[in-house]
Amino acid sequence: MLEQKLEQLRTLFTEMEQALIAYSGGVDSTLVAKVAYDALGDRALAVTAVSPSLLPEELEDAQIQATEIGIAHKVLQTNEMDNPNYTGNPVNRCYFCKSELHDTLKPLAVQLGYLYVVDGVNADDLRDYRPGIQAAKERGVRSPLAELGITKAEVRQISKQLGLYWWDKPAQPCLSSRFPYGEEITVGKLQRVGRAEIYLRRLGWQNLRVRSEGDTARIELPPEQIKEFVLTTDLQAIISAFQVYGFVYVTLDLEGYRSGKLNQGLIHAQTSLKI
Template sequence: ESFGNNPPNRCYFCKNELYSVLSRVASQEEMAAIVDGSNADDVGDHRPGMQAARELGVRSPLMEVGMTKEDIRTLSQSFGLPTWDKPAQACLSSRFPYGDRITPEKIAQVEKAESGLRELGFRQLRVRHHGDVARIEVPKSDISRLVDDVTAQKVIARMKEAGFTYVTIDLEGFRSGSMNEVLKTGRGSDLLILS
């Protein structure tokens, strides 16, 4: 319930539940540790899930040795992993303004909208859910392609198929964590829900 209310610390509730279940499994299977994929670039960002990880003893080996996302990509490429250049994919719950209730239907709507953009060849993207408005973020270098007449009509069709009434493009471009900008201004301080 706390997660569904979508407070700024919603990731804490999700990760706390996830790591609690994993802790029980690890204990039953006599595993020495639970590890996650946090890295050095995650330090200092708004990551309430990291608090749950600390509280439950989850290790972050990539962060512990100071590896950045770029280091991980370089190492992955040297091992021939096909995912070495895969764009980061944050949890779909990060597409909603804090305080807007998250439902399975809304998550499915965002997932369908983002899949539609990927089908059109966009790789790095977010569709932010603002009720009946889809706010699309792509890198600034992709905005001209997004608004090309032919592509724009396809984008509009995909967003409407996903259930949005209005389609907007964020002229600031793709920004990881853009929904956290409200926290930096102090306007989101009244949204913290503790239970």
């Protein structure tokens, strides 16, 4: 079944003939870039959008992975921070982010002669609250993984099967996802959260989030790691570092990390949301 889906993915790109990939460096878009390159060679291009909501380390990973794959890679700037509909952080914030992204990518694709813009949306994403998917659809973007029903777990399995060493890379959505809806997003706040997460990753904690609520940082770790974190980490050093970054209070979420936690309570409302 897995091999069949991989073959279908290859066939899909062969039929496209050319493709520009919205490439974040995450495991999903990197698999898309890999299969597109294998099918199309130099008729596939990966493009990474850079803004304050992207960790510098994520850009570096994207560049390294693109080099490993062999695909041509281009970096460009997006300006969602200039849009008050984005920085005001409404529940459909991602709609405005993806609108900016694809309003930037589409003219580039036309200019360079690429017939399709594709992204890394997978089948599981369609079951979550993702207003950015609507923005992409409105602009004619295709989502090969979702089209073929390939789930996140299958993305990782296929990536491992293809020998991609980042197959188990933790998900890393944009830094704006660390703020509760309605709290204004600023460059300073994004940088503060980014520095805090980098600090913890350098201590060896990889799958985590630092949520920001006002002056408070809330650290989320997988539930099974919470006890080890408390017992083995210099908590005072973390507090001191976070306060240097600009936080006043530092807390630990006892429920633990769960993807999309800030969307709880919104899933049932998404059908009535008006853009």
